[in-house]
Amino acid sequence: MKLTAQHLTKTIGEKKVLSQVEFSWQTGEIVGLVGRNGAGKTTLMRTLVDQYHADHGQVAIDDQDLTAVPEARQQLIYIDPTEVFFARLTLAKLGRLYALGYPTFDQARYRSLLADNDLVLAQRYGELSKGYQALVVMALNLASAVPLILLDEPFDGLDLFIREMIVKAVIDEVADGQRGFLIASHDLAELDGLADRVLFLKRGTISKTVTLEAVRDEAAKLQLVFPAMQIPAAVRQYGQILNVQGRVITALFSPYTAAVEAALTAEQPVLIEKLPLSLSDLFRSEYAEEVHHD
Amino acid sequence: MIDAKKIVRTRHHELLVLLILAAGLTLAIFGLNYRQTFHGYASRPTESQYLDSQRENVRQLRKEGDRQAARDAAHESYASFVKSNYQLYFHYGNDPMPTDHNGLTVNIYFILAAYAVGVLVAAMDGLGGFDRFLAGLGIARRKLYWAKMRVFLPLIGGLSLAVPGLMLILFYLTFPARLINLTATGMLAILVYNFALTVTAFIFGHTLGQLIGRPLVLAVGATLLIPLLANGLEHATVLWSALTHWLNIGGSFLRPGEAYWWLLAGCLVVSGGAAWLGARLYRSVSMERRRTLLTAPHLRWPLVIGVTLLLTLNFGTVGAHGLQPWPTLVWPLLGLAVGLAWQFWPAVTAVTRRLQRVD
């Protein structure tokens, strides 16, 4: 099952939040969605599930345009953690409502997921702490048995054990190839190991798609020290400077080929050291110009 | 297959029960009123007591020299005395629906309850996020709207018939039929009227709730609309009868009189129009607009015109001394000014923009 979004554009108020967003995502994949605060991650998810009507563009699941065939949207689920209508409902009633809305909902699984975490069906959602609310949302998502699941900041405010549990659950679902996840998160460390691909949302569009394992194969983050205080041309030409402290330059070289290595060594560095390359580095390089430098 | 009606019913379970309780409450109110009437009838003076007191009365009037009054007093028989004091309905002129004396014609409480519930359902679903849940289920929005209507309207319509219906049954079981004084068409007129007004009130309230996204503005506006519409209708019927002579006299919601058919037609138009608009709005309003002042910006001028018309009708056209031409002109001009200010004047648009919490 594959979801494709093309030319998605959405203006909210006076701001063009989404502008020609294009991407695809299918079952068996964990795709990360990152961006700065207010970049439009939540707007994108709300547009995919037709809470917001896109100004332009289409979303299709298995080539079925969702505006023409609304039923195809039943393959997609998004529970917006900030806009819940069910704060005053008990977990039991919540399960019943979702079971009515999603025919494949597995009530037994929902209940056992709640029971595993000592949640009682008679509790009201709004009375739970933030972490447990996130768990309930996760339980609803998993029990729904819907192929394509959107998660919005699922790790936000969760303790280590609940977080690991959720990661395990996501891995479990994806391993069969029957489910796909699109995870919007600020937790870059978590996405690093979990996501197959990461979409970078910048200025309303997907500015970059990164397959992390491939990037680590071909790119390198280096710490360099040169004799002179100036930054050599080779560094600026082949790399993206992430940080400069005194004489120590931290830069990202993508791709890091033998030619690039040669060019750098030609500048006679005092020190070249390879540093771990993480999603945070890629994030920093992508949004570099949006940050004030000292 | 997803059963949209069942979802709505599960979600609004409490509201539906509330409606039934409201109907029950109005039934209790009318029941208690009837009990008083019945008690009054049961303890009415007997024929001989009446005749005795009548004779006393006539003698008194003759002594005072008022011979005409004495003659009138002597004329009223016991039967007509009973009828004029205790009958439940009476027929006035050409009115299709009988006027209530001690009986029930218009269940105004339940009509207002239906109106309130209509507003509440739209507000809860739109502002509370339930509509967002429904939007993601993969059901066409048009079908969702009609599922909601098909959950509430049958219950509301049914209850609007049940209360007067049950009262009528109560009357016929306990009261002498000639004193109930109701024809078959009269009965039908009462039931149809209640049904039409209650259903229209719900749909109208619901569409209003869809149109206005700020809860406070909605609450105040919806409340103010009640006296404005009631009073406006009275003035409208007076104007209509003055201008067209198709009506002899004005009417109101509670006492439509000869305006009965006009009101029924009006209900048809309003409920049809509001339902059509409601379906359109539900389909086309994107949820980020749901908490703005006016969820459909291109309805701004129609709204201004509508409110101006209503205010003109209330304060402009008919006054203490009958039709008044000058205030009739002032109000539309005021409305035009407000509309233009809303559209163009930066200070006003800035305020409304702040009221537009678009998310």
Next chain:
Amino acid sequence: MDDPRYKTLAYYERLVLQIKREVVQGVRVPGDKLPSVRDMAKAVQLNPNTVAKAYKQLEAQGVIEVQPGRGTFIGAQTAATAEEKQRVRPAFEAAVVSAKAAGVTLNELQAWLNAQFEEGQA
């Protein structure tokens, strides 16, 4: 997996190295059954595709073998082929060059080598 020496490597490479180390240290012996891709992924909190890639590389290098229907097992560790040794040599030489450039003496290098080979012997 969190070994600081492996921080520059891709996740799948880390997993490959970790399993290889476990074999060298004797934590996993030939014939031991490896967790399924899914279970390994859950244990190390990684994307199953990452784990699958690691398993594939291990299989290509002969460290593990997949027996259809029965699972994945640590293979008999035959003597490394000359080919394998040739593959590793350039990386070794590069590391030595860097160490020399950093001023590491031959004695220090030897000490480091001894430490590596002693690691599994406890």
